[in-house]
Amino acid sequence: xxxxxxxxxxxxxxxxxxxxxxxxxxxxxxxxxxxxxxxxxxxxxxxxxxxxxxxxxxxxxxxxxxxxxxxxxxxxxxxxxxxxxxxxxxxxxxxxxxxxxxxxxxxxxxxxxxxxxxxxxxxxxxxxxxxxxxxxxxxxxxxxxxxxxxxxxxxxxxxxxxxxxxxxxxxxxxxxxxxxxxxxxxxxxxxxxxxxxxxxxxxxxxxxxxxxxxxxxxxxxxxxxxxxxxxxxxxxxxxxxxxxxxxxxxxxxxxxxxxxxxxxxxxxxxx
Amino acid sequence: xxxxxxxxxxxxxxxxxxxxxxxxxxxxxxxxxxxxxxxxxxxxxxxxxxxxxxxxxxxxxxxxxxxxxxxxxxxxxxxxxxxxxxxxxxxxxxxxxxxxxxxxxxxxxxxxxxxxxxxxxxxxxxxxxxxxxxxxxxxxxxxxxxxxxxxxxxxxxxxxxxxxxxxxxxxxxxxxxxxxxxxxxxxxxxxxxxxxxxxxxxxxxxxxxxxxxxxxxxxxxxxxxxxxx
Numbered sequence: 001x002x003x004x005x006x007x008x009x010x011x012x013x014x015x016x017x018x019x020x021x022x023x024x025x026x027x028x029x030x031x032x033x034x035x036x037x038x039x040x041x042x043x044x045x046x047x048x049x050x051x052x053x054x055x056x057x058x059x060x061x062x063x064x065x066x067x068x069x070x071x072x073x074x075x076x077x078x079x080x081x082x083x084x085x086x087x088x089x090x091x092x093x094x095x096x097x098x099x100x101x102x103x104x105x106x107x108x109x110x111x112x113x114x115x116x117x118x119x120x121x122x123x124x125x126x127x128x129x130x131x132x133x134x135x136x137x138x139x140x141x142x143x144x145x146x147x148x149x150x151x152x153x154x155x156x157x158x159x160x161x162x163x164x165x166x167x168x169x170x171x172x173x174x175x176x177x178x179x180x181x182x183x184x185x186x187x188x189x190x191x192x193x194x195x196x197x198x199x200x201x202x203x204x205x206x207x208x209x210x211x212x213x214x215x216x217x218x219x220x221x222x223x224x225x226x227x228x229x230x231x232x233x234x235x236x237x238x239x240x241x242x243x244x245x246x247x248x249x250x251x252x253x254x255x256x257x258x259x260x261x262x263x264x265x266x267x268x269x270x271x
Numbered sequence: 272x273x274x275x276x277x278x279x280x281x282x283x284x285x286x287x288x289x290x291x292x293x294x295x296x297x298x299x300x301x302x303x304x305x306x307x308x309x310x311x312x313x314x315x316x317x318x319x320x321x322x323x324x325x326x327x328x329x330x331x332x333x334x335x336x337x338x339x340x341x342x343x344x345x346x347x348x349x350x351x352x353x354x355x356x357x358x359x360x361x362x363x364x365x366x367x368x369x370x371x372x373x374x375x376x377x378x379x380x381x382x383x384x385x386x387x388x389x390x391x392x393x394x395x396x397x398x399x400x401x402x403x404x405x406x407x408x409x410x411x412x413x414x415x416x417x418x419x420x421x422x423x424x425x426x427x428x429x430x431x432x433x434x435x436x437x438x439x440x441x442x443x444x445x446x447x448x449x450x451x452x453x454x455x456x457x458x459x460x461x462x463x464x465x466x467x468x469x470x471x472x473x474x475x476x477x478x479x480x481x482x483x484x485x486x487x488x489x490x491x492x493x494x495x496x497x498x499x500x
Contacts, residue, residue: 026368043367050375055281091370095275098439106440122440129439132277133373140370152367162299164311169360171315172322179319180326197330200463207467210324210339214348214468215476217323221316228312237311 026144033252034078035146038245039155041253042147046139048257053135056264058128063264068131070260071138078146088141092133099126149173154240167237171224179217186212273365273372273380274429281375283436288378294386295359301352317349318357322364329464337460342384342425343392343418344465347410348472350481351393358385379432387428392421396482410483411470419455419462426454 029035034042049070056063075085103126106119144152153173157166186209197206225233302314321341330336341361345354362380365371372380396417403409430450434443469480477483 047374050276050373051281054277054284054375088370092275095278102440105442105445119440125438125440129275129278133275136276136373136375137370140367140374144368144370149368156363162296164299164303165295165356165360167311168315168318168356169364171312172318172360172364175316175319176322179316179323183323183326197328199330203329203463204467206327206329207464208471210327210464210468211471211475213323214317214320214472215479217316217320218313218476218479221313224316225312 027148028080028084028145030079030146032078032146034074034142037146037252038158038249039147039151040158041155041245041249042143043152043155043159045253045256046143049260050136050139052257052260052264054132056268058124058131060264060267063260063267064131066263066267067135067260070256071135071142074256075138075142078142080142080145085138085141085145088145089134089137092137095133096130099129102126102129150240157240163237166240170237170240171221175217175220175224178220179213182216183209183213273362273384274376274432276373276375277438278373279376279379279432280436280438283432284375284379286378287382287432291359291378291381291386295355295381298352298355298359298385302350302356305350305352314349314353314356317345317353318360321345321357321361324468329460331460337457339464339468340384340388340422340457340461342388343396343414343421343461344468346389346393347396347414347417347465347469347482348480351389354389354393355385358389379429383425383428383432388421388425391424392417393482395420400482407473407477407483410473410480411466414469414482415462415466417462418465419458422458422461423451423454426450 037045053067056067058064075082103118103122104116106122106125109120110117111120112118147155150173153166153170156169157163190205190209195202195205321344324339324341324344326338328336328338342354342358345357348354349357359381362372362384363377366374366377366380396413399413399416400409403412427447427450430443430447433439433446437443439446469482472480473483
């Protein structure tokens with residue numbers, strides 16, 4: 001074992017959302033109906049729900065109350081820690097910043113607020129972007145917190161993503177920890193030789209490190225391929241095991257988009 | 272940072288899902304014919320490399336830093352077919368696992384980065400390589416220009432989608448000016464990192480650089496036997 005502590009390196013990898021231990025770190029283990037749902041149904045359910053949300057204009061604000069209540073109840077049923085969900089949703093901050101600018105742009109109805117002209121059109125567009133984006137982010141967080149990465153791949157395979165894509169994604173998730181560990185070891189090695197990246201003049205070294213990482217990843221790919229051949233690989237990977245969806249699963253999965261669709265249609269046609 | 276749900280309207284998002292599906296379908300065929308059964312493990316590890324390389328922080332100045340986007344790098348290292356697949360998978364995993372980029376916006380993001388980004392960089396790379404003298408030093412230079420130009424092109428592709436189907440009220444020209452100018456700067460960084468990385472790979476394993484294929488010199492066998500007359 002190589003001790004990694006003495007360099008005094010702050011574990012910078014945790015600052016970045018791409019993080020470490022991709023599959024395992026995002027999954028939050030609980031025993032709930034949401035966790036138990038088949039991953040393919042979960043992805044499809046979320047996708048249809050988001051299509052309903054994106055298709056609803058923000059002016060139907062009652063619908064948006066329904067959408068938010070629905071996604072928040074899913075999070076609560078899945079017993080996900082609120083703080084973790086909040087932290088993971090910070091990913092959307094750049095687009096919120098963009099939305100903040102929007103009320104100052106537009107045409108038509110406007111009013112003056114603290115010496116700034118605020119356009120109603122822009123205000124509505126900003127609200128739409130924030131509301132839809134937030135629901136999307138919450139949905140994806142719920143998905144990755146209630147299904148392991150392997151489950152999600154299984155789901156994608158079942159949803160007929162081409163098998164080559166599923167295989168590439170499987171390899172990616174299988175080796176992301178190996179490769180990012182390798183990258184961390186290279187970083188420790190650089191630091192133990194007194195290297196600290198300060199500015200653009202250090203890019204050459206970082207570029208060589210990226211190159212070394214590429215060569216090692218590629219050569220690992222070749223070794224993996226040879227190892228597979230020696231174990232009888234003939235060009236097709238076995239399908240990831242999946243069980244048939246039960247009628248009940250189908251009902252649970254369908255309930256989210258269908259409730260959203262019916263209530264938003266009611267809002268648009270009746271009220 | 273990718274396009275979230277609801278930023279571009281539904282018809283546009285659906286149209287781009289269709290366009291991207293066709294594009295990725297073509298790339299699947301291309302990659303299969305090129306790499307055969309090696310495709311999955313090699314493209315898988317290349318995808319992991321792109322994921323990991325995006326985590327390397329490149330300090331700029333005064334505490335700011337940037338990271339690699341990787342479209343041009345992937346296209347030149349593993350070829351545009353496999354790069355299209357790799358970047359698409361990076362985007363799908365980012366959307367599903369990290370909520371980075373909306374699920375309904377996946378077609379928009381795949382179009383900008385996997386299709387426009389990868390193919391624009393590869394086309395520019397080939398053109399510049401043809402103009403420059405054909406030696407090893409030309410490869411990083413072509414990679415620099417390809418990566419530099421590719422970033423504002425992909426950004427313009429976003430502005431194009433914004434112009435078709437945006438719900439936002441900021442005028443297209445304003446968005447274009449802002450996106451284009453910032454992405455030219457980002458492109459310079461991207462170009463530098465890409466060129467440095469490619470030249471380091473060329474120095475040790477030039478056979479792994481797709482964009483350098485068929486250019487390495489043939490081994491010449493020179494006989495030491497002299498004629499005796």
